[in-house]
Amino acid sequence: MLKPFRGFRGGYKFINYDGPAAPVIVEDDIPSRVMIPLRQGFGQDVKPLVKKGDVVAAGQIIARDDHTVSSPVHSSVNGIVEDIKRMNYFKRVVAMVVICSQDPSKEIARIPGYSAEWGKLSNEEIEKLIYLSGVSSLDREGIPTRFKSSIIPPEDVKHLIIHGVGSEPYNISLELLLEGRRLLNFFEGVKILKRITPKSHVHLAVNGHSRRIIEQLVKLSSNMEWLDIYPLEPKYPQGYDEMLVPTILNQKFPYGYSAANIGVVILNIQAVLGVYEAVTEGKPFIERIVALCGPSMKEHVHVKARVGTALGDILSKRLDTSKPSRVVLNSLLTGVNLNDLTLPIDRTFSQIVAIPENKDREFLSFTRPGAGRDSYTRTFLAKFLPGAKKRPDTNQHGEERPCVSCAFCEDVCPVRIIPHLLSKYVKRGIIDETLMNYDIFNCIECGLCSFVCPVKIPLLAHLKEGHEKLMQQGCDRTQCILPYFDLKGIEEYRGVTKL
Amino acid sequence: MKFIKDMLENLNRVSQKNKLLGMFRPVLNAADEFFFGTDKLTRLPHILDYMDMKRFMSLVVIALAPAAAAAVYFWGLRVIAMILVSYAAGGLAEVAFAITRKKEIHEGFLVTGLIFPLILPPTVPLWIVAVGAIFGVVFGKEVFGGTGRNIFNPAIVGRIFLSIAFPKIMTVYWQGPFTGGLGGFAHFQNIDAITSATPLGVFKSHGELASYMGLLFGQNAGCVGETFRVGLIAGGLFLVFTRIVDWRIPFAYLTTVFVSTLAFNHLFHLKLAPPIFQLLSGGLLFGAFFMATDPVTSPFTKQGRWIAGILLGVLTVLIRGISGYVEGVMFSILLVNVFAPLIDTLVLNVRYQKKVK
Numbered sequence: 102m103l104k105p106f107r108g109f110r111g112g113y114k115f116i117n118y119d120g121p122a123a124p125v126i127v128e129d130d131i132p133s134r135v136m137i138p139l140r141q142g143f144g145q146d147v148k149p150l151v152k153k154g155d156v157v158a159a160g161q162i163i164a165r166d167d168h169t170v171s172s173p174v175h176s177s178v179n180g181i182v183e184d185i186k187r188m189n190y191f192k193r194v195v196a197m198v199v200i201c202s203q204d205p206s207k208e209i210a211r212i213p214g215y216s217a218e219w220g221k222l223s224n225e226e227i228e229k230l231i232y233l234s235g236v237s238s239l240d241r242e243g244i245p246t247r248f249k250s251s252i253i254p255p256e257d258v259k260h261l262i263i264h265g266v267g268s269e270p271y272n273i274s275l276e277l278l279l280e281g282r283r284l285l286n287f288f289e290g291v292k293i294l295k296r297i298t299p300k301s302h303v304h305l306a307v308n309g310h311s312r313r314i315i316e317q318l319v320k321l322s323s324n325m326e327w328l329d330i331y332p333l334e335p336k337y338p339q340g341y342d343e344m345l346v347p348t349i350l351n352q353k354f355p356y357g358y359s360a361a362n363i364g365v366v367i368l369n370i371q372a373v374l375g376v377y378e379a380v381t382e383g384k385p386f387i388e389r390i391v392a393l394c395g396p397s398m399k400e401h402v403h404v405k406a407r408v409g410t411a412l413g414d415i416l417s418k419r420l421d422t423s424k425p426s427r428v429v430l431n432s433l434l435t436g437v438n439l440n441d442l443t444l445p446i447d448r449t450f451s452q453i454v455a456i457p458e459n460k461d462r463e464f465l466s467f468t469r470p471g472a473g474r475d476s477y478t479r480t481f482l483a484k485f486l487p488g489a490k491k492r493p494d495t496n497q498h499g500e501e502r503p504c505v506s507c508a509f510c511e512d513v514c515p516v517r518i519i520p521h522l523l524s525k526y527v528k529r530g531i532i533d534e535t536l537m538n539y540d541i542f543n544c545i546e547c548g549l550c551s552f553v554c555p556v557k558i559p560l561l562a563h564l565k566e567g568h569e570k571l572m573q574q575g576c577d578r579t580q581c582i583l584p585y586f587d588l589k590g591i592e593e594y595r596g597v598t599k600l
Numbered sequence: 601m602k603f604i605k606d607m608l609e610n611l612n613r614v615s616q617k618n619k620l621l622g623m624f625r626p627v628l629n630a631a632d633e634f635f636f637g638t639d640k641l642t643r644l645p646h647i648l649d650y651m652d653m654k655r656f657m658s659l660v661v662i663a664l665a666p667a668a669a670a671a672v673y674f675w676g677l678r679v680i681a682m683i684l685v686s687y688a689a690g691g692l693a694e695v696a697f698a699i700t701r702k703k704e705i706h707e708g709f710l711v712t713g714l715i716f717p718l719i720l721p722p723t724v725p726l727w728i729v730a731v732g733a734i735f736g737v738v739f740g741k742e743v744f745g746g747t748g749r750n751i752f753n754p755a756i757v758g759r760i761f762l763s764i765a766f767p768k769i770m771t772v773y774w775q776g777p778f779t780g781g782l783g784g785f786a787h788f789q790n791i792d793a794i795t796s797a798t799p800l801g802v803f804k805s806h807g808e809l810a811s812y813m814g815l816l817f818g819q820n821a822g823c824v825g826e827t828f829r830v831g832l833i834a835g836g837l838f839l840v841f842t843r844i845v846d847w848r849i850p851f852a853y854l855t856t857v858f859v860s861t862l863a864f865n866h867l868f869h870l871k872l873a874p875p876i877f878q879l880l881s882g883g884l885l886f887g888a889f890f891m892a893t894d895p896v897t898s899p900f901t902k903q904g905r906w907i908a909g910i911l912l913g914v915l916t917v918l919i920r921g922i923s924g925y926v927e928g929v930m931f932s933i934l935l936v937n938v939f940a941p942l943i944d945t946l947v948l949n950v951r952y953q954k955k956v957k
């Protein structure tokens with residue numbers, strides 16, 4: 102059923118950013134060497150099953166651990182294991198399997214037991230396929246199966262939210278992901294997920310501006326009373342779990358914990374497509390569609406890349422190197438820096454954004470009309486010219502000054518806390534229950550407050566600092582969350598909350 | 601551009617060598633920051649809003665421009681002189697503080713320096729402008745630690761100081777605007793023309809109302825910047841539209857004034873002027889759009905802003921109607937400035953009542 106438009110208070114719409122990825126998929130050659138992190142997405146590190154010198158095939162499971170919450174990891178090429186080493190991968194030390202490719206063919210070993218007519222498979226067989234394909238490690242809760250792929254078993258899932266809202270400045274193209282045949286596959290995937298989580302209600306949240314897709318979805322879902330479709334405003338950070346749950350379910354979110362604690366599983370569109378491919382085609386999740394966007398990218402396309410491909414292999418020809426640029430994973434607001442191009446991509450990548458690193462001091466910068474400048478205030482032309490492309494860069498755009506209490510940060514904060522107040526407390530060294538009383542633990546670290554602040558106060562950093570200092574003093578967010586939720590076995594249920 | 605850059609660089613070099621000149625580093629830095637944007641880079645988030653304090657303040661200045669330009673037309677070059685004196689005197693005070701404290705100079709004065717002469721009567725001697733501006737900057741802002749920490753609006757502090765210290769100059773002599781032809785340009789300081797009283801004063805003493813059209817287009821006596829009300833309304837709406845000021849304060853303020861006078865006007869029709877006249881007279885529009893909204897000195901919570909607006913409205917109507925003063929806007933704003941932190945605390949306490957235990 103199609104539900105009316107809905108949203109949340111606060112947030113900010115990043116529209117019309119320069120250089121979105123065009124809805125085309127380019128497939129690259131098999132890389133000569135891949136590095137596969139043994140922890141991808143949700144779950145714990147897994148133990149390698151191969152050793153140096155082993156011959157592996159694309160799609161072969163090279164690491165798996167059935168005793169911890171995790172999902173198997175596969176080789177993504179046919180080749181020989183060159184090395185297994187621990188290295189720094191996005192602020193975390195992870196074991197990496199380095200595989201030297203021996204074969205340029207794109208064949209992938211299938212997982213046995215799949216069937217194009219999945220209706221004939223038993224739940225156990227389906228769950229096994231999902232687990233073995235590795236797709237069950239996607240997104241923040243993972244996909245629950247009877248294997249330990251998520252922190253809750255499938256029958257505990259009350260709500261399944263699948264979203265493609267695209268509220269970041271740059272997003273993977275929804276049109277592309279749900280194009281033609283893939284839309285039908287996606288729907289089959291949804292049905293498969295509904296089958297393994299029988300008690301769940303399925304909620305499809307899509308960007309409200311993609312009318313064509315919504316119409317098609319409505320048509321396809323006409324007789325499914327267990328499924329609702331929600332057109333949502335692409336307002337950042339709508340795509341966050343913390344925002345989807347209150348907007349769609351009208352429920353409080355246990356900030357800081359995984360939505361699985363309240364019986365909600367939230368998945369992306371690629372995860373559902375992965376489920377379909379795993380169950381009906383036996384395909385392990387070793388390929389990912391990644392959008393390349395931003396003004397510093399020469400080619401704005403989507404690439405289909407093997408997991409473990411070095412960033413350099415993907416970006417070398419596509420990144421504009423004439424000027425310095427900053428490459429960021431997934432989100433311009435919260436994403437990690439990808440400037441080390443030797444690092445590989447994993448299952449969780451969806452956008453790679455490159456923007457110019459702008460150190461230039463601009464003459465009388467504040468007097469510019471600003472046809473390409475984005476601002477929360479309506480003071481630049483870009484807000485009024487409908488087609489104006491906003492050009493992001495990494496300049497700070499102004500000096501730091503004392504807070505003027507304009508309350509922009511409070512207006513945009515999606516969880517309705519008062520960032521400038523908390524920041525003042527933290528900066529004055531007042532770290533006590535006041536901070537907790539003002540809900541510092543609700544902060545979802547979306548970074549919007551820092552973005553809008555006209556005096557460039559690093560509010561996000563201050564909030565994180567306050568947060569950490571509180572933790573050091575032994576305060577825990579459980580004290581703020583527990584009274585509202587029945588989170589039994591909280592340690593076990595905690596899972597991974599921030600990727 | 602190149603020229604300015606070279607000049608600043610040269611000055612910088614000199615100031616590094618010369619100790620005495622070195623004291624003026626804050627001025628050089630401020631100029632440098634003013635002309636050239638920053639070269640700092642973002643961390644997280646990777647992108648930041650293009651808005652900064654300089655644009656923020658320049659837009660307020662732009663919003664004030666119509667009223668200021670009209671004032672120049674009505675009272676001639678004198679007004680320009682007043683504005684220049686205010687900037688110069690206040691700016692000096694600001695620089696003196698920046699030098700002794702070795703701090704940067706902030707943009708706040710761009711606005712204060714313009715607002716201050718606009719809330720003075722057009723006849724005040726220039727030295728009084730200077731005294732008021734210095735007093736406002738020092739006691740309205742610097743003693744609290746500069747922009748962002750001040751409790752009072754510096755321009756109001758200066759203005760109230762002047763009305764207490766020089767009550768005669770500030771309230772007795774009013775000069776009607778010169779309209780038609782060259783306007784005020786023909787008269788630099790024509791003392792003979794000091795005849796008219798402000799519309800609020802006329803109402804108080806004779807119970808007569810000025811024409812609304814005349815009030816809108818600035819045909820009456822009044823403070824420099826407050827009489828050309830069409831310009832004030834346009835400027836105020838512009839600020840609200842661009843989100844630089846929060847609409848809640850002016851809206852609550854003006855509505856309260858309108859509604860309360862509408863309700864009580866027939867009861868006390870000799871004391872309380874009718875609603876539209878209230879809105880269009882005195883410094884109400886100026887104060888509501890440009891002074892009460894100053895984010896630093898008004899409450900920061902939304903509910904607090906509503907409360908502040910309503911309080912302002914009530915106070916203004918009371919002072920205008922009951923007290924011996926003709927005009928209540930400045931005092932109301934000063935009073936509400938005092939209460940702003942309290943209002944915020946109350947709002948926060950209600951909003952974040954101790955939840956558990």
Ligand code: SF4
Nearest residue numbers: 514544545547548550
């Ligand atoms: S306080 Fe936290 S949740 Fe609110 S805007 Fe800032 S980063 Fe986002």
Ligand code: SF4
Nearest residue numbers: 504505507508510554
């Ligand atoms: S946005 Fe910046 S200046 Fe405005 S209230 Fe928040 S911290 Fe203060």
